[in-house]
Amino acid sequence: MRPWVHLLCIVGGITAPIGLTLLTTSSGGARSAAHYAAIDQQAMSAREVMQAFEKLAFDEHKPVEAIERYFSPDFVDHDPDVKGDRASVIARMKTLNWDHGGPRRTIRHLIAEGDIVVIHHHLVRNPGERGIAAVDIFRVERGKIVEHWDVLQPVPERSINPAPMF
Amino acid sequence: MNTQAQAAAPVRATDGFTILAYAVQFFFGGWFLFHGLNYFLAFFPQPPGSSVLTHEFIGALIDSGIFGVVKGIEVATGVAFLANRFVPLAAVAAFPVSFSIAYINFVANGDALSVLVSILVIGFNGIIALGHLDRFLPMLAFDQGDPGARGLKQFFGGR
Numbered sequence: 001m002r003p004w005v006h007l008l009c010i011v012g013g014i015t016a017p018i019g020l021t022l023l024t025t026s027s028g029g030a031r032s033a034a035h036y037a038a039i040d041q042q043a044m045s046a047r048e049v050m051q052a053f054e055k056l057a058f059d060e061h062k063p064v065e066a067i068e069r070y071f072s073p074d075f076v077d078h079d080p081d082v083k084g085d086r087a088s089v090i091a092r093m094k095t096l097n098w099d100h101g102g103p104r105r106t107i108r109h110l111i112a113e114g115d116i117v118v119i120h121h122h123l124v125r126n127p128g129e130r131g132i133a134a135v136d137i138f139r140v141e142r143g144k145i146v147e148h149w150d151v152l153q154p155v156p157e158r159s160i161n162p163a164p165m166f
Numbered sequence: 167m168n169t170q171a172q173a174a175a176p177v178r179a180t181d182g183f184t185i186l187a188y189a190v191q192f193f194f195g196g197w198f199l200f201h202g203l204n205y206f207l208a209f210f211p212q213p214p215g216s217s218v219l220t221h222e223f224i225g226a227l228i229d230s231g232i233f234g235v236v237k238g239i240e241v242a243t244g245v246a247f248l249a250n251r252f253v254p255l256a257a258v259a260a261f262p263v264s265f266s267i268a269y270i271n272f273v274a275n276g277d278a279l280s281v282l283v284s285i286l287v288i289g290f291n292g293i294i295a296l297g298h299l300d301r302f303l304p305m306l307a308f309d310q311g312d313p314g315a316r317g318l319k320q321f322f323g324g325r
Contacts, residue, residue, distance in 0.1 A: 001188075001250060010248050013192030017200050025210065030279045036214055043221040142218070 038143075041069075046140035047112035050119065053145065058105045063093040072144035079150055089148075097126055108166050115140050122155075122166050130155040133165050187297030194290040195247025198260065202240030205233065219274040239263055247294070254301040257294045264291040 001009070024031040044052065049070055057066035067090050075086040082088040096103050104127075109120040117138045124131035132152050139147035155165055205212060212228075215221035227233035239259060246256035268284035275281075295302070 006250060009188065009192040009250075010196075013194075013196035013248055014200065015196070016193055017197035021200065021210070024279070025213075030277070031213065031216065033211075035216070036211075039216060039218065039221055040214060043218045 041143035044143050045112070046115050046117050046138075047110065049140050049143055049145065050110070050112070050117040050138055054105065054107065054119075057093075058103070061098050063096075063098065064090055067093065070143075070145050072141070072146045075144075075146055075148070077148045079148065100127065106166075123152075130157065183297065187293055190290045190293045191247050191250070191253065191297070194260075194294060195244045197244070198240040198263075199244030199248060202237045202244055205237035206241075216271075216275045216277065216280055220270050223270060223274065236263055236266075253294065254298040257291060257298065258302075261291055261295070264288055 023029055026032065027034070029035075041049070053066050053070040056069065057063045067086065071086050071089065073086060075089070077084045077089055082092050103123060103125040106122040106124075107119055108122065109118070111118040111120075117140060119136045119138070121134055121136070122131055123134045132154050134153070135151045137149040138145050153165075159165075200209075204210060213224075215224045224233070227236065240263060243256040243260040243263075246252045264287045268288045271280035271287075272284035
């Protein structure tokens with residue numbers, strides 16, 4: 001092989017795979033950042049999914065974005081106060097007072113076993129309220145929350161029990 | 167060194183298969199070199215795998231440290247293909263990596279691009295090897311005879 005032909009082959013041999021890699025990893029490509037982000041999420045454990053959801057929804061006050069990212073389109077909620085699909089949960093979240101300090105969740109216990117995550121937390125929907133002792137139960141499949149149950153108990157003004165609720 | 171391979175007259179024919187083998191060799195070399203170097207130099211984020219299984223598989227390879235060895239083989243063989251030196255040896259050395267890439271893409275990912283990649287990587291490695299099949303023919307001997315010092319003598323310059 002003549003040296004100049006060899007040089008051209010080297011240049012072509014390097015640039016062609018680089019070009020294909022850039023094409024496939026571009027935003028519209030089959031190996032885009034969004035593609036890998038979806039795989040990353042699918043590989044997350046149920047606990048990691050719930051912690052990521054809590055962080056985005058409640059710590060960063062982005063509940064709609066969090067539900068769209070972490071709730072399956074086929075999500076089922078057993079809460080009798082909503083219709084039960086993902087859209088109804090988003091609609092419910094939008095009614096909460098996100099711009100004035102609430103709602104705020106303080107997680108007391110987080111238990112994960114298999115695809116089930118149980119979160120015992122203190123929910124304060126508006127600043128100054130005593131709030132609610134809540135247990136949320138989630139089922140997670142392939143990086144998405146697919147089912148939810150909850151049990152809520154308002155924190156009373158007075159208690160005959162000397163032990164606090166939390 | 168004075169091996170039989172060096173003693174043999176280099177092939178100069180430029181038939182269709184030679185052109186195909188060269189095209190594949192340089193593309194494959196650039197592919198392996200670029201993706202091998204990316205592990206060490208991080209031109210772009212290391213692809214974490216296109217399925218949960220490959221995500222976990224690549225994670226385990228990285229955590230165990232063997233991914234660096236795999237990427238080192240990709241760099242070394244990529245350089246050999248591009249330099250057009252030690253190509254039969256590089257084709258053999260690259261094959262376990264090619265087979266692993268093909269297997270994991272085909273079995274664990276299974277999407278259209280992954281299946282295409284698995285076919286191409288085996289196909290390319292195979293075409294390169296077939297282009298130098300004459301170098302491998304002695305290995306295909308059914309009755310290989312007794313072991314001896316013939317190879318060592320040839321390797322170190324004896325007859």
